[in-house]
Amino acid sequence: MPRGGCCAPCGGAATRLPEASRSALVRRFAGDYPPPGRPETEGVVMSDVPLRVRFAPSPTGYLHVGGARTVLFNFLLARRHGGTFILRIEDTDQDRHVEDSVAKILDDLRWLGMNWDEGPEKGGDFGPYFQSACLDEYRACAARLLQSGRAYYALETPEELDAMRERARAGKRSFKYLRPDPLPTVQQGETAKAAGHPVVVRLKMTGEPITVQDDVLGDVTMPAEELEDFVIVKSDGWPTYHFACVVDDERMRVSHVIRAQEHLMNTPKHIALQRALGFRTPRYAHLPIIFNLDGTKMSKRDKEKAIREGRKPPEIEVHDFRVSGYLPEALINFLALLGWSSGDDQERFTLDELVRRFSLERVGRTNARFDREKLLAFNTEWCARVAPTRLLEAFKDFLAVNKSPLLKFDEATLGRLLAAKKGLRTFRDVEDSARFLTVSDDEVAYSPDAVRKVLEKNDGAGYAALAATLTELDAQADWSPEALHALFERTCAARGLKMGDVAQPLRVAITGMTVSPPIQDSLSLLGKAATCARVRRCLSLRESA
RNA sequence: GGCCCCAUCGUCUAGUGGACUAGGACACCGGUUUUUCAUGUCGGUAACAGGGGUUCGAAUCCCCUUGGGGUCACCA
Numbered sequence: 001m002p003r004g005g006c007c008a009p010c011g012g013a014a015t016r017l018p019e020a021s022r023s024a025l026v027r028r029f030a031g032d033y034p035p036p037g038r039p040e041t042e043g044v045v046m047s048d049v050p051l052r053v054r055f056a057p058s059p060t061g062y063l064h065v066g067g068a069r070t071v072l073f074n075f076l077l078a079r080r081h082g083g084t085f086i087l088r089i090e091d092t093d094q095d096r097h098v099e100d101s102v103a104k105i106l107d108d109l110r111w112l113g114m115n116w117d118e119g120p121e122k123g124g125d126f127g128p129y130f131q132s133a134c135l136d137e138y139r140a141c142a143a144r145l146l147q148s149g150r151a152y153y154a155l156e157t158p159e160e161l162d163a164m165r166e167r168a169r170a171g172k173r174s175f176k177y178l179r180p181d182p183l184p185t186v187q188q189g190e191t192a193k194a195a196g197h198p199v200v201v202r203l204k205m206t207g208e209p210i211t212v213q214d215d216v217l218g219d220v221t222m223p224a225e226e227l228e229d230f231v232i233v234k235s236d237g238w239p240t241y242h243f244a245c246v247v248d249d250e251r252m253r254v255s256h257v258i259r260a261q262e263h264l265m266n267t268p269k270h271i272a273l274q275r276a277l278g279f280r281t282p283r284y285a286h287l288p289i290i291f292n293l294d295g296t297k298m299s300k301r302d303k304e305k306a307i308r309e310g311r312k313p314p315e316i317e318v319h320d321f322r323v324s325g326y327l328p329e330a331l332i333n334f335l336a337l338l339g340w341s342s343g344d345d346q347e348r349f350t351l352d353e354l355v356r357r358f359s360l361e362r363v364g365r366t367n368a369r370f371d372r373e374k375l376l377a378f379n380t381e382w383c384a385r386v387a388p389t390r391l392l393e394a395f396k397d398f399l400a401v402n403k404s405p406l407l408k409f410d411e412a413t414l415g416r417l418l419a420a421k422k423g424l425r426t427f428r429d430v431e432d433s434a435r436f437l438t439v440s441d442d443e444v445a446y447s448p449d450a451v452r453k454v455l456e457k458n459d460g461a462g463y464a465a466l467a468a469t470l471t472e473l474d475a476q477a478d479w480s481p482e483a484l485h486a487l488f489e490r491t492c493a494a495r496g497l498k499m500g501d502v503a504q505p506l507r508v509a510i511t512g513m514t515v516s517p518p519i520q521d522s523l524s525l526l527g528k529a530a531t532c533a534r535v536r537r538c539l540s541l542r543e544s545a
Numbered sequence: 546g547g548c549c550c551c552a553u554c555g556u557c558u559a560g561u562g563g564a565c566u567a568g569g570a571c572a573c574c575g576g577u578u579u580u581u582c583a584u585g586u587c588g589g590u591a592a593c594a595g596g597g598g599u600u601c602g603a604a605u606c607c608c609c610u611u612g613g614g615g616u617c618a619c620c621a
Contacts, residue, residue, distance in 0.1 A: 058621050093620060158619060165618095174547050174617075200619055217550070226548050226617085234619040241621045265549065265616045286550085289614070293556070334557090337570085341558055345569045364558080367614060371556045374571040380584075423584025433582080454581095488580080503580035515582045 051083030052255045055116075056245065058090040059101040062317035063108045065370070066260060066290045066298060069335045071114045073287060074258050076336075076358035078117075086252055087119030090245070091132045092238050108318040111397070112328050113351055118252075126252040131244045134251075138239040141247050141277060142201050142232060146186050150276040151232060153189020154180065154202045177228045179204070201233035203273060210268040215256075215285040215360045222268040230269055246270050250279040258360075261286040261367075285360050288339045288367045298370060314372070325398050325427030329386065330379035338368040348381065380425045391418055398427040405438045406431060413525070420481075420521035436511040437525060441533045446512045446541070454504045454514060455542070462505040463542055468495065469502055470535045479528045484520040509538035 053074040057067060078085035087109070091097055106120060118124025128134055145151035156164075161177075168175035184192075193199040205228065211221040232243035239247070249257065264286045274281050292298050292314075303313035303320075315321045321331055329350065336354050337347060340363050349357070383391060392415050399407050399414075406414070421430045436444070455462035469491065476487055488502055503519040510531055516522045523531050 056621090060621080090621060096620065154619095161619085169546095172546070176547095176617090198619080220549065223548070228617090231619050236619075238619090240619070245621085260615095261550070262615055263621090266621095288551085291614085295613075337557060339557095343559070345559075347558090347570050366551055366558095368558090369556060371571065374557065377571055384584075421583080423582085425583070429583075492580095499580040501580090507581060513581090517582090519580055 049255050050253070051078060051081045052086060052253050053078050053083060053258060054086035054088050054249070054252060054254050055114075056088040056090045056248075057105050058093065058096070059105065060096045060098050061101050061104075061300065062319045063105045064298070064300070064317055065315075065321070065331075065335070068108075068112060068114075068318050068331070069290060069338055070258065070260055070287060071109065071112070072332060072335055072354075073285075073340070073358075073363070074256075075114045076354055077256060077258065077360065079355040080358050083255070084117045085115075086124070086126075086254070087116035087122075087129065088248060088252070089120060089130045089132075090241065091130055092241060092244050094236075094238070104319065108322065111322055112318065112332060131239075131248065134244070134248065135238070137251070138233070138244055138247055139237075142239070142243070145203065145232070145276055146189075146201065148276075149204070151201050151203050152183045152229075153186065153192070154200050154229075154231075155184055155189070155192055155197065157198050176225075177202075177230075179229050198235035200231045200235050202229040203232050203269075203276060205229055205272055206275075210271050212264070212267045212271065212284055214264075214267075215283055216363050217261075217264070217286055217365060220264065220267075222265075227268055227272065232273070242266060242269050242273060246273040246277070246279065249282060250274070250277070254282050256283045256285065258285045258287065261289050285363065288364060290338055291367060291369050293369050293371055295369065319401075322398070323401050325429070325431070326375070326379050327382045327386065327391075327394055330375065330382040333382070334375045334378045338370070339363055348378075376425055380423070383424050383426075384422075388415065388418070395427050395430065399431070402431070404431055406434055409437075416521070416525060417517075420517035420525065433515075433517050434525075436513075436516060436522070441530050442537060444510070444512045444534055444537070446508070446538070447514075450508045450512065450514045454508045455538075460542075461501075462508070463539065465495075465497065465501055466505040466509055466535060467539060469506060470532065470539070473523075473528070473532055473535065476528070479524055481518075481520040481524045484523050488520065506535070510534045 055067075055071045055074050057063065063071075075085050077083065087106075089102055091102075102120065109116070116122060118126065119129045123129075142151065146153070165175045189199055189201075205224070207224050209221050209224045210227065211219050213219055230242065231240050233239055248254075267284055267286075271281055273279075290298060292302070296302075298316055300316050303316055306313040313320075315324050315326075318331070322328075332351055332354070333347075333349050336349060336358075340358065342349075342357055343362060386394075392411065395414060395418055396411075398404075406417075409417070417430055417434050418424075421433050424430050455466070472487060472491060476484070478484075488499065491497070492499055492502060504514065506519055507516050507522065508514060510516070510522060510526055517525070526534075
């Protein structure tokens with residue numbers, strides 16, 4: 001937990017230590033690592049260093065599935081090599097901060113089984129794990145950069161920059177921030193700031209190209225002209241993402257940064273920052289991006305759009321899948337295959353198997369599309385494969401997050417419901433199949449189609465069968481599925497009927513529909529009294545019609 | 546548009562110069578099981594973006610074209 005301000009590379013030290021010790025500190029860090037500008041980025045061979053990875057979400061809402069895949073790969077690498085998995089909250093943008101989102105993200109991570117070793121609720125020796133608690137440290141690092149001339153105050157206002165961009169666009173030129181000449185001095189910057197002028201700090205790029213050595217993509221070199229002096233401290237005094245990220249990664253001794261490919265162009269900036277601060281450069285691995293099946297970005301806006309158009313909203317965030325009745329085992333398995341493959345024909349993996357088999361070498365470079373049909377198929381398989389106790393546990397979680405009316409049933413009943421719904425694709429199927437249990441007997445609504453097709457057809461053959469069955473049901477004492485099944489087999493044989501001739505009318509009578517769990521299970525779950533009451537009502541409705 | 550990344554069935558992918566008449570999974574199509582829905586089960590259709598090289602030989606290496614994507618914020 002926060003150990004009194006700053007703990008790390010430059011933070012507390014730079015603010016509190018006398019001048020001499022500070023420069024000694026700086027020298028120590030600069031001296032441990034290669035000088036800036038060397039294409040070889042490793043000052044330390046990262047394979048000799050303890051493996052530490054992190055997932056660093058910003059608290060702007062629920063956890064996105066793409067994020068989940070990133071967490072998974074980080075988690076797998078850490079577990080595979082006995083490393084440490086860190087969770088860090090990147091809350092440097094007060095404007096975008098969404099209430100409760102940290103709790104929600106944590107909750108969904110736990111649901112996925114992505115347990116972190118250091119971070120919120122866990123603590124650790126390299127905190128704080130919330131960037132908002134590290135302001136002093138960022139300030140100190142910025143001060144150091146300013147003192148050493150590696151960064152400078154810039155006085156343009158956002159409006160001025162916008163105007164410059166606009167002009168560039170009008171002239172069909174690409175915009176690049178031009179370093180002021182002469183540079184404002186630290187003194188001038190500070191004076192302007194004190195006078196209330198919006199002032200930012202920018203990193204002074206060295207004018208050299210920077211190569212990212214990526215474990216997935218190989219070497220990627222950014223030409224020097226593409227690297228501009230970017231902002232590291234905003235005018236509100238908070239660090240930008242780049243700056244906070246680099247300082248935190250160093251403090252947390254992060255050895256491997258695994259993130260989506262959309263961050264690739266950020267990496268040269270981060271490397272520049274590391275060199276300016278004398279930090280080491282972690283190993284990088286950029287993951288392919290996940291899109292919708294149609295190639296568009298998976299965005300939570302898709303949900304709103306679908307609702308507006310009267311369609312069922314697609315699952316976008318991890319929480320959506322949880323609410324829709326997916327098993328985390330299936331989601332994890334599916335996500336693992338988006339960018340990684342085992343190399344043989346195996347596609348079904350438990351988390352433990354993934355941990356045993358995962359390696360960055362087998363991560364691909366091509367963007368992937370999120371195929372919901374395949375996920376559904378995986379979920380179906382996982383529901384059939386998982387132990388009944390586990391299925392029940394997950395089902396209860398599903399009912400809880402949905403505040404389902406089925407919550408009123410005891411565990412034994414829920415277990416029977418699950419057992420009766422073999423072949424379930426999602427928990428939503430089970431909930432749907434149990435709906436008839438949650439309405440009162442005289443509220444059963446009869447689907448006209450069902451009545452026509454199953455009861456009225458052939459001069460009311462269905463009604464006749466139903467009436468005959470009712471007599472037998474009245475006389476039946478044992479209401480277990482087995483006994484009921486035996487009863488129906490006897491009646492079928494005795495009356496020369498097929499099972500469907502008996503089951504379908506009954507099914508319609510007790511549910512109003514043609515679909516329900518196997519008839520003996522449906523009746524058993526409903527109970528004798530309700531069953532007979534519904535059958536009588538169904539029969540009487542015919543007479544009154 | 547500049548820069549960067551990528552390119553095998555509809556989708557996820559295997560494939561690291563000869564074992565490829567290109568393998569698996571999902572989807573799809575057809576058969577089958579079944580008291581409904583769904584499962585299950587059996588079989589089938591389906592791909593190396595195009596063009597140049599290199600090589601005895603290329604899905605695999607190189608170049609170009611095309612296509613897709615990312616990024617160009619005081620967001621992360």
